Amino acid sequence: MPQIDLEDVEVVRLDDRFSRQARSLLYHSYKDEPTFKYLLDAHRSGYKQRIRATIRELIKLHFSRGEFVLGVIHKKEERLIGIAFFSDLELKMDISNQFLWRCKMLLTAGFEGTRRYVEYFNDVQDSLPVKNHRMVSLIGIHPDFQKQGLGKKLLDSIHELTDKDNNSIGLFLDTGNNKYLNFYQSLGYEVFAELPLGPQKEYILYRPNPNYQEAAA
Structure with a gap:
């Protein structure tokens, strides 16, 4: 495993010019994750x-919706080695209404994969509170x-960015890999909900915003 000096990397805001690198990075990040293996039926050819x-x-879809995207860039190699998409409540949506996205998914991931993904996505969204919050949609x-x-x-x-929004109750993300729970909890996250996902669980994690002001919200 290549060793990284943290002085050699920086976190910067990305735009869709990084889409190609993002696709490769997230493929390698998610291909062995329990959530995607269930949703897209890893046992099938x-x-x-x-x-x-x-x-x-x-x-x-996420770039087109104007989500905030941060990337970890290796400065010497100009290589993207980490990425996260996150948005606020105003971008919360029912993904099943994204007609063009669903058409492309049906053609590539198939009917069952698309059905499972839409159901999973909407279950996660429905579990979140209606109060202002932010959500990490993709990270790797x-x-x-x-x-x-x-x-x-x-x-x-x-x-650092999300805590500046004192109208937001905090940040949410989800994972089906319980090996990450201790890591997230060490950063102030708590288990907000557990959702059934086939034979496994999907964990909804929540990090409260220390600067949230309910009166202002």
Whole structure:
């Protein structure tokens, strides 16, 4: 595993010019994750093609919706090695109403994969409170560079931005991989909800905003 000096990386805001690198990074980040393996049926032939297509269409959708995107860039190599998409309550949506996205998903991920993903996405959205909040929709550190403090560096930058919004109750994210729970909890997250996802659980995690002012909200 290549060793990273944290002085050699920086967290910057990204635009859709980084879409190609983002697709590759998130494919490697998510291909072995329990959530995507269930949603896209990893046991059936063509899983790699389905997950690549799903990530491609999700990235297009999230960029088109104007989500805030932060990336961890290796300054010397000019390489994207970490990324996170996050948005606020105003961008909360029912993904099943995204007609063009659904058409592309049906053609690439198939009917069952699309059905499972839409159901999962909407279940997560429905579990969230109606009060103003922010949500991490996609996040990943390339597997070659994990366990070197980059995930913490990326999330610390997100927290610095989101904590400035005193109208927001905090930040939410979800994961189906319980091996990450201790990491997230060490950064101030708590389990907000647990959702059934096939034979497993999806954890909705919440980090309260220390600067939230209910009167102002």
